[in-house]
Amino acid sequence: MRFVTVSGPPSSGKTAVIIKTLEHLQKDGQKVGVVKFDCLFTDDDELYRKNGIAVRKGLAGALCPDHYFVSNVEECVQWGLQEGLDVLVSESAGLCNRCSPHIREVLAICVIDNLSGTGTPKKIGPMLKAADVVVITKGDIVSQAEREVFASRVHMVNSKARLLHVNGITGQGSFELSTLWTGTEETATVEGKKLRFSMPAALCSYCLGETRIGSDYQMGNVRKINLDLPTGSKTDGGPQDLGPMNTGGGS
Amino acid sequence: MSRQLETLTVETVFARWPFVQQQLADNGLGDIADRPEARLAELLDADQLSDLDGFIGVMEEFLGTNEEKVGEVTITGGRAKDGSPEPVTELTVKVGEVICIVGPTGSGKSRLLADIEWVARGDTPTGRHVTINGQVPDDKWRFSSEYKLVAQLSQNMNFVMDLSVEEFLNLHAESRLATDPQEKIQRIWNWANELAGEPFALDTPVTSLSGGQSRALMIADTAVLSSSPVVLIDEIENAGIDRQQALDILIREEKIVLMATHDPILALMGDRRVIINNGAMQKVIEPSEAERANLKELRALDAKLMSLRHRLRMGERLDRI
Ligand SMILES: Nc1nc2c(ncn2[C@@H]2O[C@H](COP(=O)(O)OP(=O)(O)OP(=O)(O)O)[C@@H](O)[C@H]2O)c(=O)[nH]1
Ligand SMILES: Nc1ncnc2c1ncn2[C@@H]1O[C@H](COP(=O)(O)OP(=O)(O)O)[C@@H](O)[C@H]1O
Numbered sequence A: 001m002r003f004v005t006v007s008g009p010p011s012s013g014k015t016a017v018i019i020k021t022l023e024h025l026q027k028d029g030q031k032v033g034v035v036k037f038d039c040l041f042t043d044d045d046e047l048y049r050k051n052g053i054a055v056r057k058g059l060a061g062a063l064c065p066d067h068y069f070v071s072n073v074e075e076c077v078q079w080g081l082q083e084g085l086d087v088l089v090s091e092s093a094g095l096c097n098r099c100s101p102h103i104r105e106v107l108a109i110c111v112i113d114n115l116s117g118t119g120t121p122k123k124i125g126p127m128l129k130a131a132d133v134v135v136i137t138k139g140d141i142v143s144q145a146e147r148e149v150f151a152s153r154v155h156m157v158n159s160k161a162r163l164l165h166v167n168g169i170t171g172q173g174s175f176e177l178s179t180l181w182t183g184t185e186e187t188a189t190v191e192g193k194k195l196r197f198s199m200p201a202a203l204c205s206y207c208l209g210e211t212r213i214g215s216d217y218q219m220g221n222v223r224k225i226n227l228d229l230p231t232g233s234k235t236d237g238g239p240q241d242l243g244p245m246n247t248g249g250g251s
Numbered sequence B: 001m002s003r004q005l006e007t008l009t010v011e012t013v014f015a016r017w018p019f020v021q022q023q024l025a026d027n028g029l030g031d032i033a034d035r036p037e038a039r040l041a042e043l044l045d046a047d048q049l050s051d052l053d054g055f056i057g058v059m060e061e062f063l064g065t066n067e068e069k070v071g072e073v074t075i076t077g078g079r080a081k082d083g084s085p086e087p088v089t090e091l092t093v094k095v096g097e098v099i100c101i102v103g104p105t106g107s108g109k110s111r112l113l114a115d116i117e118w119v120a121r122g123d124t125p126t127g128r129h130v131t132i133n134g135q136v137p138d139d140k141w142r143f144s145s146e147y148k149l150v151a152q153l154s155q156n157m158n159f160v161m162d163l164s165v166e167e168f169l170n171l172h173a174e175s176r177l178a179t180d181p182q183e184k185i186q187r188i189w190n191w192a193n194e195l196a197g198e199p200f201a202l203d204t205p206v207t208s209l210s211g212g213q214s215r216a217l218m219i220a221d222t223a224v225l226s227s228s229p230v231v232l233i234d235e236i237e238n239a240g241i242d243r244q245q246a247l248d249i250l251i252r253e254e255k256i257v258l259m260a261t262h263d264p265i266l267a268l269m270g271d272r273r274v275i276i277n278n279g280a281m282q283k284v285i286e287p288s289e290a291e292r293a294n295l296k297e298l299r300a301l302d303a304k305l306m307s308l309r310h311r312l313r314m315g316e317r318l319d320r321i
């Protein structure tokens, strides 16, 4: 079975791209399936089912969807094998912009859209940086110039990735993407494989449900903002900037 | 020395190769910038000149400006939807040509354009092969951000960035590492104004341009700044821009223009017309003398319709046309 991880910001077109791409494999008689990871709600599973794609969904609830993803990915792979799938795809919306579901030796796709603004490639960090293939969507509604500017911004963050433009609505470019999916190694298990990026180290009291504000309630990995920086210098707390962590807050 | 740097003024050299200024400064020759009018021969010795020439060569290679230009693209026929061989076995399109692609919905027009964009190697449903300048091209045309064979212009494209025309063009020029960006921006702006008919300023926000102005700016920008040698046009709308002039600009900038259209005026403006059916190129025809003559009449009809539209807009009745 071939396994592909697809990540990308919410509503960037992941589901649309996956459906259009799998269509080409289905036409070839391949059996395909998707596991969708999300936080609280998704109706992507309905869409997949309608398109003849085997589907399972996992809602992370209060957990970060990507932490939830790693804890469950081996089970998903085993499910795919049991179903006799030729290709299994995982879809997750990296909600914290710090996590990345990409696993070494497993084809990693990041879907990002032209409408999200030229700053986005820099902002979304690991899920883009660690991808083998970057798919850019929604090119049909922006100018050629904006597509070129956006692509060059993506290239600045990840110069090694292959870059493809896919239209999630018409499917333009999806055939080309599908050729990369079938060209990957088989995956029999992900047990023992490694994430390309470690998940954020933090588990603070707020992650665990704390709602009260103030140092007294802050425990675990807490990092305080430095408001003394002169303007124009490197700001505190960017997604790539993990810096040293202050552990513990009050009490 | 191929670039004949010694004969050029400092100003010209800096404008043509902006990276030179930094390079000279790094080599303790920064004060050259104080004499913009002087020729390099007056300021640098032969060794320094040849070093600089070498540096420019390396930079041009890095920036891709020195790459072999795409002069022609050849499509070798594959098979139709029913598996029969494609009637047109070879089609070569050259820089400066306008090719129209016509055929019913579902006939395979988009697939043909996609085969070109993907530089097919017999690995698409049509089995076609595409070569550039007679050679099987590099993978870079498939996957890199800098090298895309095809730029696209279509009806439903908008500007989404909140920038002025000038800032917008600057951003595009920057991302393309364009040499002499100021000249390019001026040229784009002038052309766009000519195309649109209704002038706009460089400090107009791109999002507040009219439909015609946006389309005009997109075409001029693609002609001058896009890296792609092939421009694909999905119907240029009638409203507000001079379509013949739009094609002329693209041709002047050495683009290969492909147009999927059912508009008789556009179709007759092309140098050749590819007829698609059943997933295959059925034939390639050139407009006949009679068609060219009819183009005049069609243009007159078109102008007539435009004026009727205008009158409707002004609240007139169309009792007499
Ligand atoms: N115009 C245009 N719309 C697109 C394109 N790709 C996707 N869309 C639309 O964008 C919206 C979001 O697409 P989805 O595929 O649901 O996005 P997603 O990334 O799966 O979203 P989540 O799973 O909720 O994070 C839908 O309305 C799609 O139809 C595209 O290339 N062009
Ligand atoms: N030669 C061919 N062999 C197999 N399928 C083809 C061929 N040409 C086109 N197709 C398929 O036919 C469908 C319709 O073609 P498309 O290019 O979208 O038509 P159009 O743009 O003319 O409406 C697409 O799914 C396309 O991949």
Ligand SMILES: [Mg+2]
Binding pocket: A014, A015, A016, A044, A091
């Ligand atoms: Mg989705």
Ligand SMILES: [Mg+2]
Binding pocket: B106, B109, B110
């Ligand atoms: Mg089409």
Ligand SMILES: [Zn+2]
Binding pocket: A064, A065, A066, A067, A095, A096, A097, A098, A099
């Ligand atoms: Zn996370």
Ligand SMILES: [Zn+2]
Binding pocket: A202, A203, A204, A205, A206, A207, A208
């Ligand atoms: Zn937390």
